[in-house]
Amino acid sequence: MDLQQLQRTFEARFGQHGALYTSPGRINLIGEHTDYNGGFVFPGAIDKGIYACIRLNGTSTVRAYSVDYDDYCEFGLHEEDKPQAAWARYLFGVCREMDKRGFAPSGFDTVFAGDVPLGAGLSSSAALESVFAFALNDLLHLNIDKFELARIGQSTEHNYCGVKCGIMDQFASLFGQAGHLMRLNCTTMEFEYFPFNPVGYKVVLLDTAVKHELASSAYNKRRESCENACAHIAAKHPDVKFLSDATMEMLNEVKNEINTEDYKRAEYVIGEKQRVLEVCDALKKGDYETVGKCMYGTHQGMSKLYEVSCEELDFLNDIAKECGVTGSRVMGGGFGGCTINLIEEALYEPFIATAKQKFAEEFGHDPKVYEVTISDGARKIGE
Numbered sequence: 001m002d003l004q005q006l007q008r009t010f011e012a013r014f015g016q017h018g019a020l021y022t023s024p025g026r027i028n029l030i031g032e033h034t035d036y037n038g039g040f041v042f043p044g045a046i047d048k049g050i051y052a053c054i055r056l057n058g059t060s061t062v063r064a065y066s067v068d069y070d071d072y073c074e075f076g077l078h079e080e081d082k083p084q085a086a087w088a089r090y091l092f093g094v095c096r097e098m099d100k101r102g103f104a105p106s107g108f109d110t111v112f113a114g115d116v117p118l119g120a121g122l123s124s125s126a127a128l129e130s131v132f133a134f135a136l137n138d139l140l141h142l143n144i145d146k147f148e149l150a151r152i153g154q155s156t157e158h159n160y161c162g163v164k165c166g167i168m169d170q171f172a173s174l175f176g177q178a179g180h181l182m183r184l185n186c187t188t189m190e191f192e193y194f195p196f197n198p199v200g201y202k203v204v205l206l207d208t209a210v211k212h213e214l215a216s217s218a219y220n221k222r223r224e225s226c227e228n229a230c231a232h233i234a235a236k237h238p239d240v241k242f243l244s245d246a247t248m249e250m251l252n253e254v255k256n257e258i259n260t261e262d263y264k265r266a267e268y269v270i271g272e273k274q275r276v277l278e279v280c281d282a283l284k285k286g287d288y289e290t291v292g293k294c295m296y297g298t299h300q301g302m303s304k305l306y307e308v309s310c311e312e313l314d315f316l317n318d319i320a321k322e323c324g325v326t327g328s329r330v331m332g333g334g335f336g337g338c339t340i341n342l343i344e345e346a347l348y349e350p351f352i353a354t355a356k357q358k359f360a361e362e363f364g365h366d367p368k369v370y371e372v373t374i375s376d377g378a379r380k381i382g383e
């Protein structure tokens with residue numbers, strides 16, 4: 001990102017110098033469909049983010065210019081109606097959600113730009129909310145803790161952008177640390193940093209650019225299956241509050257009480273918890289081969305047991321296997337989006353070339369390629 005250019009654009013528009021902040025997008029290494037089952041997710045912040053030049057303007061008006069959309073928007077802090085432009089609703093929402101919590105924002109001027117691919121599953125929206133929540137907190141000395149900043153971002157999505165997301169994306173964007181992933185329990189918000197320094201490997205995402213309409217109703221059905229399996233187990237084991245608390249033995253005790261579909265869904269969730277724990281042990285030892293095996297395990301589970309993969313994702317996963325990629329799996333809720341791949345550097349170029357060629361032959365377009373490095377979370381980068 002050309003920060004000098006961002007600063008120059010700000011000065012040209014607002015006639016003054018602004019402070020610079022950034023907040024990143026994220027990946028999730030492992031732990032999918034675990035958040036609503038009381039399990040773990042395992043995200044890390046990436047080296048792609050939103051960059052904002054910002055200055056308090058002493059009024060009650062926000063004046064914002066989006067470089068990437070070449071679009072300007074102005075709104076009053078006390079206005080009821082959200083802005084027309086979708087991108088501006090994220091800023092509006094952050095201001096409103098801060099205000100609701102008793103942290104009155106004040107007017108500001110901003111010019112911002114980003115390099116997180118939009119809608120690819122790397123959470124450009126969380127980067128956008130987080131950079132403004134973080135910057136306002138800093139500039140106004142509000143002392144809001146990072147969890148609350150994450151909730152401000154999450155509520156922004158819920159209340160102003162129509163996305164009922166969990167907390168992982170905002171959490172990762174705010175708490176990220178270079179060279180570390182974070183194991184987070186989204187229910188209790190307990191988390192721990194784990195070293196992630198895969199020397200000799202690259203992390204690369206391949207974007208199928210597929211979005212299946214089915215995703216939200218299928219998601220609700222998966223949740224119902226999990227709740228049903230969990231209720232049957234909990235009847236015998238009152239300690240089990242969430243499906244992630246259960247073991248395979250417990251699931252097998254209720255095998256005859258639930259249908260095969262619910263059984264398979266639960267089998268995936270319980271397996272995924274084990275894989276996350278295995279990855280934790282492996283990361284402590286720097287054993288990326290085991291990490292990779294677990295990633296393939298997750299893909300298999302999501303494809304065959306949880307049934308949230310799709311043809312394009314399975315195709316890319318098969319190519320990864322053929323090319324000797326260490327670990328590969330669908331990232332995100334499924335039914336489209338990206339695969340995340342952990343790959344030895346020497347195999348990188350041939351893998352990308354093969355994946356592009358074969359995918360294009362089969363589906364008529366190239367997958368997009370995003371190489372990522374695990375980096376720091378929200379921060380100030382210039383006075």
Ligand code: ADP
Pocket residue numbers: 050066068069086087088112113114115116117118119120121122123124125126128163
């Ligand atoms: P993602 O998976 O990337 O979070 P979303 O649909 O949730 O996808 O969020 C994408 C939206 O966030 C965009 O449509 C836009 O409104 C906003 N956004 C993301 N990045 C930028 C950017 N660089 N500039 C302006 N708005 C952005």
Ligand code: MG
Pocket residue numbers: 123124125126
């Ligand atoms: Mg988003």
